[in-house]
Amino acid sequence: MNSLSLARIGAIIRREYVFRVKNKWFLITTFGLPLLMIGLSTAPAWLASRGGGKASPLYVGVVATAPMRAVDVPALLHAEDDGIAADMTDRPPSQTTDRLATELRDSDFDAFLVIGDTVARGGSAVLLSKSVVPDRRKAAIRRAVRSSLVAAGLQQAGIPAAEVTTALQRPQVGLSIERVGQEGVAHQDVLAVLAMVLCFVLYMMFIVYGQVIVRGVLEEKNSDIVEVLISSVRPSELMLGKVLGIGAVGLTQIGIWAVTVGLLALYGLSGAMVALSQAGVDLSGVSLPYVGIGLAFLAYYVLGFLLYASAFAAVGALVGDDQQAQQMNFPVMLLIIVPFVLAFSGINTPDAGWLAAASLFPFFSPILMLVRIVTGVAATWQIVTSLILLVLTIWGVSWVAGRIYRVGILMKGKRPTLPEMIRWLRYG
Amino acid sequence: MEDAAIRLTGVTKSFGSTTAVQSLDLAVPAGSIYGLLGPNGAGKTTTIRIILDILGPDEGTVEVLGRRIDDALRCRIGYLPEERGLYQRMTVIDQLVFLAVLKGMARSEARSEAMKWLERFELGDRADSMLEELSKGMQQKVQFIGTILHRPEILILDEPFSGLDPINVDLLKRMVLERHEAGTTILFSTHMIEDAEQLCDRVCMIAGARKVLDGSVSEVRASTGRRDIILRFHGEPSFLSQAGVDGKVERHGDAYELKVADGVDPAELLRRAVGAGVQIDHFEVREPTLREIFLERAGKRGLDATEGSVQLAAGGIR
Numbered sequence: 001m002n003s004l005s006l007a008r009i010g011a012i013i014r015r016e017y018v019f020r021v022k023n024k025w026f027l028i029t030t031f032g033l034p035l036l037m038i039g040l041s042t043a044p045a046w047l048a049s050r051g052g053g054k055a056s057p058l059y060v061g062v063v064a065t066a067p068m069r070a071v072d073v074p075a076l077l078h079a080e081d082d083g084i085a086a087d088m089t090d091r092p093p094s095q096t097t098d099r100l101a102t103e104l105r106d107s108d109f110d111a112f113l114v115i116g117d118t119v120a121r122g123g124s125a126v127l128l129s130k131s132v133v134p135d136r137r138k139a140a141i142r143r144a145v146r147s148s149l150v151a152a153g154l155q156q157a158g159i160p161a162a163e164v165t166t167a168l169q170r171p172q173v174g175l176s177i178e179r180v181g182q183e184g185v186a187h188q189d190v191l192a193v194l195a196m197v198l199c200f201v202l203y204m205m206f207i208v209y210g211q212v213i214v215r216g217v218l219e220e221k222n223s224d225i226v227e228v229l230i231s232s233v234r235p236s237e238l239m240l241g242k243v244l245g246i247g248a249v250g251l252t253q254i255g256i257w258a259v260t261v262g263l264l265a266l267y268g269l270s271g272a273m274v275a276l277s278q279a280g281v282d283l284s285g286v287s288l289p290y291v292g293i294g295l296a297f298l299a300y301y302v303l304g305f306l307l308y309a310s311a312f313a314a315v316g317a318l319v320g321d322d323q324q325a326q327q328m329n330f331p332v333m334l335l336i337i338v339p340f341v342l343a344f345s346g347i348n349t350p351d352a353g354w355l356a357a358a359s360l361f362p363f364f365s366p367i368l369m370l371v372r373i374v375t376g377v378a379a380t381w382q383i384v385t386s387l388i389l390l391v392l393t394i395w396g397v398s399w400v401a402g403r404i405y406r407v408g409i410l411m412k413g414k415r416p417t418l419p420e421m422i423r424w425l426r427y428g
Numbered sequence: 429m430e431d432a433a434i435r436l437t438g439v440t441k442s443f444g445s446t447t448a449v450q451s452l453d454l455a456v457p458a459g460s461i462y463g464l465l466g467p468n469g470a471g472k473t474t475t476i477r478i479i480l481d482i483l484g485p486d487e488g489t490v491e492v493l494g495r496r497i498d499d500a501l502r503c504r505i506g507y508l509p510e511e512r513g514l515y516q517r518m519t520v521i522d523q524l525v526f527l528a529v530l531k532g533m534a535r536s537e538a539r540s541e542a543m544k545w546l547e548r549f550e551l552g553d554r555a556d557s558m559l560e561e562l563s564k565g566m567q568q569k570v571q572f573i574g575t576i577l578h579r580p581e582i583l584i585l586d587e588p589f590s591g592l593d594p595i596n597v598d599l600l601k602r603m604v605l606e607r608h609e610a611g612t613t614i615l616f617s618t619h620m621i622e623d624a625e626q627l628c629d630r631v632c633m634i635a636g637a638r639k640v641l642d643g644s645v646s647e648v649r650a651s652t653g654r655r656d657i658i659l660r661f662h663g664e665p666s667f668l669s670q671a672g673v674d675g676k677v678e679r680h681g682d683a684y685e686l687k688v689a690d691g692v693d694p695a696e697l698l699r700r701a702v703g704a705g706v707q708i709d710h711f712e713v714r715e716p717t718l719r720e721i722f723l724e725r726a727g728k729r730g731l732d733a734t735e736g737s738v739q740l741a742a743g744g745i746r
Contacts, residue, residue, distance in 0.1 A: 224513025
């Protein structure tokens with residue numbers, strides 16, 4: 001084996017890179033993906049706020065016992081859900097449900113909220129309604145009833161009704177958690193969101209560009225150009241050039257996103273910030289270890305890409321058509337999907353032991369270790385260990401993938417069996 | 429043959445239980461046009477892939493320009509595979525430059541050379557077209573340019589004429605001869621024996637993974653030591669049996685073709701034909717053709733294997 005030629009690898013990288021960056025799909029994904037992500041992250045908050053305001057107004061008649069009537073239950077209901085308008089009625093809660101139902105039908109009210117004597121002692125309040133009540137609203141009414149009980153209690157203890165009601169009308173109290181780490185104080189929620197965004201970008205990149213590699217290899221194989229190429233370059237050069245070229249395309253895309261986000265943040269115009277604050281995250285006054293996170297992201301992107309891309313290149317060489325590719329893809333995809341799912345379930349407890357263990361597993365570490373680094377729970381020895389294991393694994397996987405690739409790209413037709421593949425690994 | 433551009437010694441290659449090439453010795457003299465002949469599945473493509481180091485032989489050695497193939501040598505070879513392939517969604521010029529750069533050519537030189545060749549092939553205005561926008565014939569031309577752009581000293585063409593229309597076959601043959609005159613060693617495989625007969629200095633015929641014969645075209649044709657007489661005529665063939673001529677008579681429409689192997693005096697036969705008053709369309713005394721020799725040597729096995737490809741060849745010529 002003489003050494004690989006940089007000139008030839010360079011030519012292959014260049015072809016892959018230029019061809020793909022010029023492609024319209026590059027533009028579509030570069031600008032479409034962030035829009036999609038912003039959409040996905042803000043849509044729930046937006047829908048929720050829209051949904052709350054839009055839910056049809058509910059006019060509630062409050063039917064309560066005397067001590068309760070001293071409390072401004074309608075105001076508390078409105079404070080919990082501004083879609084609710086309410087009035088006190090002078091109906092006694094001891095009336096039978098049938099009777100109340102008849103009265104409700106004849107009245108302007110949409111619903112009666114019945115707070116009987118038993119409620120203070122642990123019984124249920126009753127909502128008689130003409131229409132279906134959504135869960136969100138049910139929860140709001142439940143909270144209002146509880147506040148009313150507290151207010152009634154305090155009032156009986158001699159605190160003026162108006163004061164009590166004002167205090168209880170206050171909207172929810174936020175809880176901001178500042179975790180004190182070695183680098184200083186950081187906002188836990190912001191870190192968690194940032195970790196998930198970065199981990200999502202990694203996940204997307206690995207999956208999307210992995211597929212690009214599979215298709216690229218398959219295309220060369222099926223268009224028979226591979227035979228022309230192999231008469232000029234070594235299979236290992238071809239594979240390396242392809243992986244690096246396509247990896248560089250992904251890196252370019254990430255670079256474009258990073259610069260865009262940076263510019264937006266710098267000029268305070270960030271749509272992402274608005275989106276985040278709508279999603280309940282306040283970024284103002286937060287300082288992050290940007291450089292460290294950036295380096296960690298870059299390292300795990302590059303290493304993770306090398307790892308998965310070589311495996312995907314082998315998949316592309318193994319299969320004969322798209323359909324076979326779908327099947328053979330799955331095991332490799334799983335190695336990307338599993339850590340992504342683990343990251344999601346672990347994001348609220350990033351310092352959990354199982355997550356630490358999983359983040360050392362080389363196939364999971366690109367995504368999981370990044371999450372742990374960003375949330376600030378990864379110890380230096382863990383990071384170093386994961387990097388060493390990752391590099392060793394890349395070396396092993398690319399060796400196996402290279403062998404498979406070398407034989408596979410010239411194979412036609414049927415997918416090879418496992419014994420055949422093992423023979424390929426032994427071959428020269 | 430001291431100055432063999434390509435030399436195979438005892439090369440054997442098997443795939444599982446099938447032997448694709450069996451102890452093949454082959455020497456392609458520098459500067460020659462060398463034909464590798466044989467029916468489909470005879471082992472031609474495998475032989476070519478072994479020469480190019482795409483496949484490693486199980487046994488035997490391969491030398492190109494006097495040494496084992498390496499990266500530097502690869503740049504001196506141009507290869508046109510049987511299954512043509514280029515990137516469909518890449519422009520013609522980018523594609524050609526890419527292929528030439530892989531062969532060690534400088535980018536700027538590759539570009540200007542490629543433009544020259546495209547002009548010669550009347551494709552100058554298509555340089556920036558995507559390959560998929562070109563007709564099949566044009567794509568073939570682009571592929572051929574890609575094979576010769578880096579000025580290889582050795583040209584290896586696997587079934588170069590298959591799938592081409594007659595105009596492009598002629599064009600390609602002219603190009604092959606032109607490269608030959610420029611001193612390039614050319615090895616090409618074909619199952620169309622007539623192409624080889626027309627172009628080659630030397631041929632090697634293989635069938636069923638083994639070499640059947642090998643030598644210069646004139647040597648091979650003279651090797652039988654016999655000359656055949658071909659007589660085509662319109663008229664009554666009965667004079668032949670009266671003259672005691674023992675040959676193969678075939679009817680072609682309302683004409684007859686007689687082929688006599690040996691032992692008949694051509695002048696006597698011609699006199700008889702004239703005497704019988706038949707209308708003579710064609711009279712020829714010649715050495716057996718490569719095809720005839722190949723069919724005789726390869727025997728039943730070669731014949732069986734060839735049948736399909738002979739028809740294919742005929743189809744290709746029409």
